[in-house]
Amino acid sequence: MPDFKGLELTGKTAIVTGASRGIGAEIARLLGKRGANVVVNYVSAGSQQRSEDLSKTIREYGVKAVAVQADISKVAECPKLIEAALGISETGKVEILIHNAALGVDANLVEVTEELFATHFDTNVKGPIFLTKAAEPHLPQGGRVVFVSSAAARLGVAGQTVYAATKAANEALARVWAVELGQSHGITVNCVNPGPVATDQWNESDEQFRNDMKPLIDSTPAAARIAEPNDIAPLVAFLCTEDARWSSGGVLCANGGLYN
Ligand SMILES: NC(=O)c1ccc[n+]([C@@H]2O[C@H](COP(=O)([O-])OP(=O)(O)OC[C@H]3O[C@@H](n4cnc5c(N)ncnc54)[C@H](OP(=O)(O)O)[C@@H]3O)[C@@H](O)[C@H]2O)c1
Incomplete structure (x- = not known):
């Protein structure tokens, strides 16, 4: 009989930041589909309805899900997400934390x-x-x-001075926390690093940037196309499983081999 137990997320509780749309929404949906209770975080009032709709979709998988507005850039708002997660947790714990929310406005060095x-x-x-x-x-x-994270953390792309620096910081945090939260806490900390993904962040980037990226996208080893959110979410979901226990402090390629 097939045994997928090491990939189960049933009974775990996850917080996904920036889950109202794009990659975060797909991660939240997939974690729910794989059995996790999910806190669907958003920040803008305009994203409330779609966050609630997504939570309803996730609940239809037979798990708990709740949409929570919290601005993660404000330290005082972060505990709201923990409280909401504890409110739907069956274990009294929060097993999964996905740092997905991010800003990504392009600016050349001279425009920063x-x-x-x-x-x-x-x-x-x-x-x-x-x-x-x-x-x-x-x-x-x-x-x-x-x-x-993003391939931008290590792939030098013009216009990404600040964004790339924040993503390199994410990867540094994963390496530090893999140590700090490893042996003492039994927690793993990892990153995935998408290249271009067809989300609002991509669609709102300027045309010049998208044109500049076209040759790079066409050279993607796995396929000559931009990624979709559902190319990324399964890699995140895998890192959340028991089977991924020996991966920590790392960056899992999530860009079709464009950059590793
Ligand atoms: N799209 C790409 O090509 C690409 C490539 C590589 C990496 N990434 C990374 O993938 C992640 C998701 O990107 P995406 O393209 O899916 O983003 P997106 O479509 O722009 O969505 C951003 C999400 O983050 C939320 N958010 C923004 N600021 C927040 C804050 N202060 N507090 C809480 N939530 C906040 C937004 O909430 P509201 O809806 O409420 O505004 C939204 O849910 C980001 O870390 C991004 O850097 C994206």
């Missing part, structure tokens, strides 16, 4: 403003640090933390 720097670092770096700090007392042995 202090405000762009601050908003991106607050959302992409400060948010994950303080949310993980708030989650730490509730993450059990076997807990999983996964960052949605």
Whole structure:
């Protein structure tokens, strides 16, 4: 009889930041489909309805799901997500934390403003640090933390001074926390690094940037196409499983071999 027990997420509870749309929505949906209870986080009032609709879809898989508005760039709002997760947890713990929410506005070095720097670092770096700090007392042995990083962390792409720096910071955090939360806590911390994915972040990037990326996309070893959110979510879901226990502090290729 086939045995998929090592891939089960049943009974676990997950927080997915930035789950109203794009990659985060697909991760939240898949974790729910694989048996996890899910906190669907969003920030904009305009995303409330779709976050609630997604939570309803996830509940139809027979798990619990709740949409929670919280701005992860504000330290004071992070505990809302932990409280919501504990509210739907069957174990009194929060087994899975997915750092997906991020800003990604392109700006060449000469265009970078202090405000762009601050908003991106607050959302992409400060948010994950303080949310993980708030989650730490509730993450059990076997807990999983996964960052949605980006190929931009290591692939030099013009226009990504600040964004790339925040994603490189995510990968550094994964390496540090793999040690800090490893032997003492039994938690693994990893990243996935998508290349271009067809989401709002991509569609809202400027045309020049998308044109510049076309030759790169066409050279993707796995297929000459842009990724879809459902190319990324299964890799994140895998890192959340018991079977992924020996992977920590790493970056799992999520870009079709474009960059590793
Ligand atoms: N798309 C790509 O080509 C690509 C490539 C590589 C890596 N990535 C990474 O993949 C992740 C998801 O990207 P995406 O393209 O799916 O993003 P997206 O479509 O732009 O969606 C961003 C999500 O983050 C949420 N968010 C933004 N700021 C937040 C805050 N302060 N607090 C809480 N939530 C916040 C948004 O919530 P609202 O809906 O409420 O605004 C939304 O759910 C990001 O980490 C991104 O860097 C994307």
